[in-house]
Amino acid sequence: MxxxxxxxxxxxxxxxxxxxxxxxxxxxxxxxxxxxxxxxxxxxxxxxxxxxxxxxxxxxxxxxxxxxxxxxxxxxxxxxxxxxxxxxxxxxxxxxxxxxxxxxxxxxxxxxxxxxxxxxxxxxxxxxxxxxxxxxxxxxxxxxxxxxxxxxxxxxxxxxxxxxxxxxxxxxxxxxxxxxxxxxxxxxxxxxxxxxxxxxxxxxxxxxxxxxxxxxxxxxxxxxxxxxxEQGQPLVFGTPEGRKGIVIKNGSPSVIDLAAGDDPVAKGVVVHDEKxxxxxxxxxxxxxxxxxxxxxxxxxxxxxxxxxxxxLQSQVDSAIAQRGRGDLKALLHSGDTWQI
Amino acid sequence: MTTSQSQHGKPIEQLTSVAIRFAGDSGDGMQITGSKFTDETALFGNDLSTFPDFPAEIRAPAGTMAGVSGFQIHFSSRDIHTPADRPDVLIAFNPAALRGNANDVRPGGMIIINIDAFNQKSLTRAGYAADPLPDLRERYKLVEIPFTTLNRDALKGLDLSSREIDRCKNFFALGVLCWLYGRPMEATERWLATKFKGAVLEGNIRSIRAGHAFGETTELFPASFAVPAAKIQPGVYRNITGNQALAWGIVAAGVQMDRDVFFGAYPITPASDVLHEVARYRQFGVKTFQAEDEIAAVSSTIGAAFAGQLAVTVSSGPGFVLKQEALGLAVMTELPLVAINVQRAGPSTGSPTKTEQGDLLAGMFGRHSQSPIPILAASTPGDCFYTTLEAFKLAVKYMTPVIVLSDGYIANSSEPWLIPDVESLERNPVRFAQPIEVGEFKPYARDPQTLARPWAIPGTPGLEHRIGGLTKQDITGNVSYDAENHGKMIALRKAKIDGIAADLPPVEVDGPAKGKLLVVGWGGTKGSITAAVEAARGEGMNVSQIHLRHLHPFPSNLGDVLRSFDKVLLPELTDGHLALLLRAKYLVDVQSFSKIIGQPFKIGELVEAIRKLHGA
Missing domain, CATH: 3.40.50.970 (Thiamin diphosphate (ThDP)-binding fold, Pyr/PP domains)
Known part of the structure; x- marks a missing residue:
């Protein structure tokens, strides 16, 4: 567009x-x-x-x-x-x-x-x-x-x-x-x-x-x-003084505290992946x-x-590609017909 | 009756018309057998009318009354209108089928039974306390044929299980009937070849041929019958059911109006076949959408109408009432769409496979407040095609939803249909509001003639506008809480729909334009009423007939027509819906004749009603 x-x-x-x-x-x-x-x-x-x-x-x-x-x-x-x-x-x-x-x-x-x-x-x-x-x-x-x-x-x-x-x-x-x-x-x-x-x-x-x-x-x-x-970023929240992260423990999420110099990933904080x-x-x-x-x-x-x-559109397109654009006359005369 | 001699030596008796009913378990293939016999009869050139009558259950317990499925065909060398009140011939595949149908057979008629299916156990299962055959032998020509055994003999040596072999026995019976009534079998064999292959195909073909040969040689039938082709209007014909004609009408609307179709539906008996049929025609640019429910079916359809498609939704009574709120929105927003209701017997789930005309007032008054919608009713299977085309035309011309009423009877019945010349069908290319560069678009400014508002579709620059269910301000379409404006808009919408009457052809009276008795009908009862009126005239009665397609608004001359007769009789498969409307609108003493048993009218009962009102 x-x-x-x-x-x-x-x-x-x-x-x-x-x-x-x-x-x-x-x-x-x-x-x-x-x-x-x-x-x-x-x-x-x-x-x-x-x-x-x-x-x-x-x-x-x-x-x-x-x-x-x-x-x-x-x-x-x-x-x-x-x-x-x-x-x-x-x-x-x-x-x-x-x-x-x-x-x-x-x-x-x-x-x-x-x-x-x-x-x-x-x-x-x-x-x-x-x-x-x-x-x-x-x-x-x-x-x-x-x-x-x-x-x-x-x-x-x-x-x-x-x-x-x-x-x-x-x-x-x-x-x-x-x-x-x-x-x-x-x-x-x-x-x-x-x-x-x-x-x-x-x-x-x-x-x-x-x-x-x-x-x-x-x-x-x-x-x-x-x-x-945020994609690719660890699940970290809180204030600069009180950083926390989300880790998975025994299959369930829990919150851990992060010290000033901690690498969240090294501490096991989950890295976000939306994909x-x-x-x-x-x-x-x-x-x-x-x-x-x-x-x-x-x-x-x-x-x-x-x-x-x-x-849905591709079904329409493929039906037209296979059978040609619908012809009403052909449809009405399809199957068995007879002339009087 | 004239008699001639066939090349095989048995005499051939000439008949004018015959009605045959096939009856068996719902798994016995009665509908297939009946419809194949119908196709052959159509190709042969008879006029015909059929009536499939089956239970709602897919496979009720075998051999019980609950599982009996029937298919009646009436064919003739003359013009006929109904599947006949009573069959001349009954083919009963088991005792339950016999018990459920034998009393309908014309006295002295023929009953063919599969004698193999008759034993103490099956008789008990069907509810027979004593063996019914001795009594039936007295009252009818009872022909006892061991279909199961004969069919097994015929299919010996084929690589088929005994179950598969037994499933072919309906085609053996079909072969017998084809011989008995001189029907060509090529169409059925061609159809079988498209349906089956290998041993199953060979089995079915052997069965039908063996049945035919059996008929020719057995001493059970001393003669066969011939029903010569009917003299009907020249042209190319095909067989068509009401549901098929609705489907083709939808497809044809897209072609004749130069616009793609959007079809939203939710499966419901007896309307689902319309969805099935249309879903096969994507090459016409038709988009079918199986919605999550009836409300989504109609809502998606209204959305598509807003987006500029030819929009249609189909259902039956219980689904139709679920659509009423959304139809009210379509009234308010004045968008074109077609809502088809293939009526069935109610209330509630009722009898899903049985017919009724009970939804007329739901169409008229089923929405809250003042919510007028035009209503058309189809009168025969083939008429469903034209009614659908007209509904689309009115919907777009007047920017309104239009209701089309069919019913379970014409939905599944078939008739020979003179295929229309496509060139002769009306063309009504859709026209949308054009882009504007300056000035304000007025979505509720109306065409002075039709009072229709413009169809302004998304994607058009300059026409951006908002619509919705809240009361609209005249001209601008903006939300309005003004009391006077509210009343004005109610009146405008009513005037728009009432004005359609001027666009409708006047009612044509069949018979004298004034006189003693007028019989009024609407919808799928046309065949029965026409046949009854003809019979009454045959008895010397002075009877005229009109049959209405346009139920809202009524054609302009209807009041004058009604007042031109001393008495008015209105047979309906409901509790006097149309009678109520006519009495209220025209103050005419319309006599209602109601029948609500899930079955179409019989000619006899209508003649009796006419006789009673007409007087001797």
């Missing part, structure tokens, strides 16, 4: 509609970062399609000056599948949330990931239902008291990264609303990946679940609470959760696999 002749900016990707999220909502920052990244991707604006389901996050397409489709609850991946399968040249982005994507839409998310349709799925995980005013979601912590769980949630939460890996996703990443540079890097990587790119984004919901990601968002605690995944074909390593990373572990941020897994839309 050729880059557009005139330099486009974030403004070109901003629609004329008023943004209507609550003040302080993490979705604002995601929108701004997406609008900033878009001009850098080299895709003509008319070839970009944003597709969403229902919920706070799913209002996203209205604010992008691209093609956009705000669909029905949970089904955005299915709509996006129809778009991408029929028009592989389009850049298709799916915006969903923890309720839309993992509750009502879990089935479609699963099948889109396993088919490896070349789309980018941004799942805004604030661990709460916002637009219906504050019920617990499938990623809410056990015990969370909400309007629908006055005695606390008794649902075991699902981890979006583990879910995506379990579905055979070829690109899986996590980023945070407040880290603009990181988010833009991840979005760019997701776009470059050929296949379904799954990005869990952690935004704050100041109204119904304020502070749910505070440790990761607060600059004071972020270094201890997050683990930055491992088996998803078991990335699956191990997905189990790293607060408070025992830092939460990994970055690309968990990025592997190559043929995309659904390419294989």
């Amino acid at each position: 050729a880059a557009p002749a005139v330099k486009v900016t974030a403004k070109d990707f901003t629609s004329d509609q008023d943004v209507r999220w609550c003040p302080g909502c993490g979705d604002y920052s995601i929108l701004a970062n997406v609008q900033r990244v878009m001009p850098e991707l080299g895709v003509p604006r008319e070839n970009v399609v944003f597709v969403s389901g229902i919920g706070c996050s799913s209002r996203f397409p209205y604010y992008m000056n691209t093609y956009g489709f705000h669909t029905i609850h949970g089904r955005a991946p299915a709509f996006a599948t129809g778009i991408k399968a029929s028009r592989p040249e389009l850049s298709v982005w799916i915006v969903t949330g923890d309720g839309d994507g993992l509750s009502i839409g879990g089935n479609h998310l699963m099948h889109t990931l396993r088919r490896n349709i070349d789309t980018q799925i941004m799942l805004f995980n604030n661990r709460i239902y916002g637009l219906t005013k504050g019920q617990y979601s499938p990623t809410s912590q056990v015990g969370l008291k909400t309007k629908s769980t006055p005695q606390g949630s008794i649902d075991h939460p699902i981890d979006p990264i583990a879910f995506a890996l379990g579905c055979g996703a070829t690109f899986v990443a996590r980023t945070i609303d407040v880290d603009a540079k990181h988010m833009q890097e991840v979005l760019t990587r997701a776009h470059q990946h050929k296949g379904t790119s799954f990005i869990e984004i952690l935004p704050n919901c100041p109204v119904f679940n304020d502070g749910v990601w505070e440790e990761m968002q607060d600059r004071k605690t972020r270094a201890q609470a997050t683990l930055s995944l 491992i074909d088996s998803s078991s390593y990335a699956g191990m990373l997905a189990t790293l959760q607060r408070p025992e572990f830092p939460v990994p941020i970055g690309v968990f897994r990025s592997v190559e696999r043929a995309t659904y839309e390419d294989m």
